Amino acid sequence: MGHPADFRGGRVRGFRARYGASPLHLLLVLCSFALAGYAGIRLLDGDEPWMVVVWFVGAALLHDLVFLPLYTLTDRAALTVLGRRREPAAEGSPPMWGWINYVRVPVFLSGVLLLTYFPLILGQVDNFTAYTGLPDDVFLGRWLLITAVLFGLSALLLLARMWSSRPAKRAPESAPGPGSGRDSAP
Numbered sequence: 001m002g003h004p005a006d007f008r009g010g011r012v013r014g015f016r017a018r019y020g021a022s023p024l025h026l027l028l029v030l031c032s033f034a035l036a037g038y039a040g041i042r043l044l045d046g047d048e049p050w051m052v053v054v055w056f057v058g059a060a061l062l063h064d065l066v067f068l069p070l071y072t073l074t075d076r077a078a079l080t081v082l083g084r085r086r087e088p089a090a091e092g093s094p095p096m097w098g099w100i101n102y103v104r105v106p107v108f109l110s111g112v113l114l115l116t117y118f119p120l121i122l123g124q125v126d127n128f129t130a131y132t133g134l135p136d137d138v139f140l141g142r143w144l145l146i147t148a149v150l151f152g153l154s155a156l157l158l159l160a161r162m163w164s165s166r167p168a169k170r171a172p173e174s175a176p177g178p179g180s181g182r183d184s185a186p
Helices: 004-019 021-042 047-081 099-120 126-130 139-163
Strands: none
Touching: 004 021, 021 047, 047 099, 099 139
């Protein structure tokens, strides 16, 4: 079969050099393609497959022509309002150039949840309880709770980053006293 060193080093390194990633990455990519293909076949196996195509094209156009400029403008406004540190950090303070990402990520996740479930969150769905047997008045509170948890976790991660990147305090150097140097007699 081969020497174990061939699999640990040589052959895997050769595969990485040709493919650019590990064999596990290739396996996961192939599995995701298979799953996407299966979902596409199931999705288009209906009465009107062109409606799915129209929906995808409409979603792409809506994203590129409306949502992308909207959240780019919102991001620029946040950077302007909250201030961007252009000068380097002062001596002894940690650099915080990526702080805006601690706002972007919870806003993005909360926005995706709102975009996905906005009819339920805004209470615009009729007969939801009749069809599912589930209450329809809990979605706004749960979305607000999830949003608050996302921002809270992001704030905790930012504080942990600030705490871990702060410089270590050095002990003050004391002046040599009598008997502490080499030239003193024992």
